[in-house]
Amino acid sequence: METKKRNTILLLSLVFAIFLQCKIDLPIDDDEDEHLPPKRLALRWEYKYEKGAGFLTLSPTVVSDSTIVFSGAPMLESLTILNGRLLWQSNLHNDMSLQSDHLLYNNEILVAPQTDRVLVWDRKSGNSIWNYLVPKEDVGSVGLYYNALEGNCFYLAGTSTVQKIQLLDGLSWSTRFYQRIVAVLVQDTLVYASTFKSDNRKDGAYEIGNVISIHAVTGDSLWAYSISGSAPSYTAPLLGDGTTIYVGSNSASGKHTDIFRTYAIDAHDGDLVWKTSEEVFTYHHILIGDTIYGNDGLGLYALDKHTGDLLWQTDLEVGHGERPVAYWDGYLYHAKGGALHVVDARTGEIVIHKMLGPDKSSVRVASAGAGAVFVQTNQHLYCYEPYQPGEE
Numbered sequence: 001m002e003t004k005k006r007n008t009i010l011l012l013s014l015v016f017a018i019f020l021q022c023k024i025d026l027p028i029d030d031d032e033d034e035h036l037p038p039k040r041l042a043l044r045w046e047y048k049y050e051k052g053a054g055f056l057t058l059s060p061t062v063v064s065d066s067t068i069v070f071s072g073a074p075m076l077e078s079l080t081i082l083n084g085r086l087l088w089q090s091n092l093h094n095d096m097s098l099q100s101d102h103l104l105y106n107n108e109i110l111v112a113p114q115t116d117r118v119l120v121w122d123r124k125s126g127n128s129i130w131n132y133l134v135p136k137e138d139v140g141s142v143g144l145y146y147n148a149l150e151g152n153c154f155y156l157a158g159t160s161t162v163q164k165i166q167l168l169d170g171l172s173w174s175t176r177f178y179q180r181i182v183a184v185l186v187q188d189t190l191v192y193a194s195t196f197k198s199d200n201r202k203d204g205a206y207e208i209g210n211v212i213s214i215h216a217v218t219g220d221s222l223w224a225y226s227i228s229g230s231a232p233s234y235t236a237p238l239l240g241d242g243t244t245i246y247v248g249s250n251s252a253s254g255k256h257t258d259i260f261r262t263y264a265i266d267a268h269d270g271d272l273v274w275k276t277s278e279e280v281f282t283y284h285h286i287l288i289g290d291t292i293y294g295n296d297g298l299g300l301y302a303l304d305k306h307t308g309d310l311l312w313q314t315d316l317e318v319g320h321g322e323r324p325v326a327y328w329d330g331y332l333y334h335a336k337g338g339a340l341h342v343v344d345a346r347t348g349e350i351v352i353h354k355m356l357g358p359d360k361s362s363v364r365v366a367s368a369g370a371g372a373v374f375v376q377t378n379q380h381l382y383c384y385e386p387y388q389p390g391e392e
Contacts, residue, residue, distance in 0.1 A: 062369030248282020312348030
């Protein structure tokens, strides 16, 4: 009964949240109890944008142990993690916001897509190196999903194609699948893509999709695992650990003919390893060690990566959210309902609830790394010390 009630709430929430990858949430009061002081993280530094955040999708990204790169539209900016000192700024092409959830990088370059092109910067100086104009038939989807980078090869999730782009040289191959490409992942010499298609029927929407293996050198398809009734999540990345691919599912319509699950698929032959026995929506998820941590729209959950068992599930009790989940040193950080929430990754206990930034504006996204937690609001990027039990 509780599962049905939770799923009903999720579906109703989805009607209002569909395709709104970056919503502007109403600020909320972070005083959980008028008799108790609210719990907050210790602030290390803050950085105010020259302009507002605009249409913000990119998570602040730690690209070394000492620097954080983020987008406060219309610029890409790099700061020191230690004290927030500005290292460089780079104006974005045509002043358009970046349309990617995560910045991709290697030792030398940063890569991210906009609506109609892929941009490349020098990682240390922020100088623009190159941009690749995406073919018109794939404009409109580029950047809304999860792309992949290996060396100097960028794998783009287009409208219905997976494209391999040799950075600084151009298109290597393009493979069309006649379904919406949701995400791509690269491991060794293989590329994995998830696809999504929704068909309207008399009894409601029916969603289908595949997880497809592609040879990274030739672009040839090797195998496909088909999912029907609840296609791969259109907001979450594919996860992989070298031997297994993990894919979540949700609905673009709010209707379905099968329950939503997370699937584990053998990375070599496409055979099913397991699927969750309990219904789990996936708007975003990450793989940390032996555990998958996910966002189901209402709150967070944890799955055992070996068995698919649901370890815990917690409701954050405010709003609806599709943004990424961040992890650092035993705790999860998640922006939802215009505020930050911190959850114990071992138990699912909420240790900080509805925390606003000092500017009291909406919290848009959170990330973590290199011994720090980064929280981006409409006006500022804040750097906090990670949560420590008993420090409030």
